[in-house]
Amino acid sequence: DTAVSQTPKYLVTQMGNDKSIKCEQNLGHDTMYWYKQDSKKFLKIMFSYNNKELIINETVPNRFSPKSPDKAHLNLHINSLELGDSAVYFCASSPGGGQGSYGYTFGSGTRLTVV
Amino acid sequence: AQTVTQSQPEMSVQEAETVTLSCTYDTSESDYYLFWYKQPPSRQMILVIRQEAYKQQNATENRFSVNFQKAAKSFSLKISDSQLGDAAMYFCAYMNRDDKIIFGKGTRLHILP
Numbered sequence: 001d002t003a004v005s006q007t008p009k010y011l012v013t014q015m016g017n018d019k020s021i022k023c024e025q026n027l028g029h030d031t032m033y034w035y036k037q038d039s040k041k042f043l044k045i046m047f048s049y050n051n052k053e054l055i056i057n058e059t060v061p062n063r064f065s066p067k068s069p070d071k072a073h074l075n076l077h078i079n080s081l082e083l084g085d086s087a088v089y090f091c092a093s094s095p096g097g098g099q100g101s102y103g104y105t106f107g108s109g110t111r112l113t114v115v
Numbered sequence: 116a117q118t119v120t121q122s123q124p125e126m127s128v129q130e131a132e133t134v135t136l137s138c139t140y141d142t143s144e145s146d147y148y149l150f151w152y153k154q155p156p157s158r159q160m161i162l163v164i165r166q167e168a169y170k171q172q173n174a175t176e177n178r179f180s181v182n183f184q185k186a187a188k189s190f191s192l193k194i195s196d197s198q199l200g201d202a203a204m205y206f207c208a209y210m211n212r213d214d215k216i217i218f219g220k221g222t223r224l225h226i227l228p
Contacts, residue, residue: 031214041154041204043218056215088158096214101167103150103208104216106160 003027006091006107013081014115021076021110023091031055031096032074033104034066037088049074050096081114088112117142119209121219128197129227135182136192136222138207145169148210149183149190154221155203163205166190194224202226 004025013019025032033056034046048056049068063079078085088111092104118141128134140149151163166174166183173181178195194201207219 041221043206045215045217048215090160092160094214101148101165101210103148103152103162103165103210104160109158109160111158 004091004093004105004107006089006110008110009108010111010113012113012115015081015083017081018077018079019081019112020078021089021091021112023074023076023107025072025091025093025105027093027105029093029095029105030071031094032068032071033092033094034074034076035090035092037090037109039087043090047074047076078112081112083114086112086114117144117209117211117217119207119217119219121207121222123222124220125223125225127225127227128194130197130199132197133193133195134197134224136194136205136207136224138190138192138219140188140190140207140209142188142209142211144211146212149181150208150210150216151179151181151190151192152206152208152218153201153203154206155200160206164192197226199226199228 031050033048037043047066051071052068065077068074088109090109091107094104120139147168149166153161153163164176180193182191204221206221210216
């Protein structure tokens with residue numbers, strides 16, 4: 001039973017389209033995150049949610065909108081996709097509340113390719 | 116702002132040998148956590164080892180150990196008896212009490228048979 005699951009694993013789409021990536025965790029964690037890994041493998045945080053509340057919102061274009069219907073789910077919706085959005089997007093979770101000393105549990109990533 | 120620096124973009128080591136990956140970080144905090152994550156070609160992010168800053172004792176996990184120098188803000192990873200399965204990207208990471216992890220740019224480790 002996967003702890004943090006992301007769907008889809010691969011996504012190929014055309015410029016200008018709107019797409020969503022879903023993430024679910026069954027660890028009972030309070031905090032969830034989205035990270036972007038670019039072509040040079042650099043990992044950068046985009047958003048974090050704690051129990052459905054937005055906590056971290058890094059400098060990310062408004063075309064990216066996270067949505068957390070409950071604390072076990074954090075989805076990422078991307079409008080008007082651009083070539084530069086091509087990357088691997090990772091979802092992760094942690095207990096939160098300063099209890100993240102064991103780090104995050106990551107999903108397996110979604111490779112987004114915009115053509 | 117906190118930063119994490121990995122100065123070795125790539126390294127190679129002979130199978131069964133020992134290799135050390137370097138990491139330095141910058142912070143004004145006294146309470147934080149440090150991690151090493153491994154990312155094999157499967158792209159899964161795997162936690163290798165963690166260190167709590169208030170603990171002076173260096174963490175070890177089987178063949179993996181760290182050299183944590185708090186004053187120098189250094190956190191290197193030593194892999195002993197390197198195996199082919201250790202080939203991967205290794206990321207050094209820092210986390211404050213705010214639970215936000217900042218990653219270094221990674222070191223790609225090659226294992227030579």
